[in-house]
Amino acid sequence: MPSDIKARIEALHEWYCENVARVRLTPEIERLWLEWFTAGYCGPDLRAVLLYLRRQISYGKRNQGATKLRNLFARSEDGSFGRFDEDLGLARAQGNLKLDKPMTRTPDAPCIPSVPSVPSVPSVPYSAETPEAAAALAELRALKETLR
Secondary structure (H helix, E strand, O other): OOHHHHHHHHHHHHHHHHHOOOOOOOHHHHHHHHHHHHOOOOHHHHHHHHHHHHHHHHOOOOOHHHHOHHHHOOOOOOOOOHHHHHHHHHHHHHOOHHHOOOOOOOOOOOOOOOOOOOOOOOOOOOOOOOHHHHHHHHHHHHHHHHHO
């Protein structure tokens, strides 16, 4: 395992222990974290899901066991992190997570985009006064009207 991934796992595991529950970082738990990172998740995703789950627990819709690592990272039949992915989608849909009880600190493992970065393209001066721009604007307005 590369040292940067190991450091991310240790840092995020420490954050989880500070904010949720103390769990020893065993090789099995390390493997869970590694699979979770490999699936494309990151610290802010975990924070969003845990805040969402805390809210659901306070409403009585979920139980405290939902925040356990083994339950968070449980695999569905197709091998994906189905439940985590579903909870992440619901957390993002709610969008107002900052109103919840604050955690000790934010996990600092940034999300790694799954798509390669696009090189920047130099900007070209744009003038809305050109005939091409006016035609494009008229076309967009016509399209907008057809969608209503």
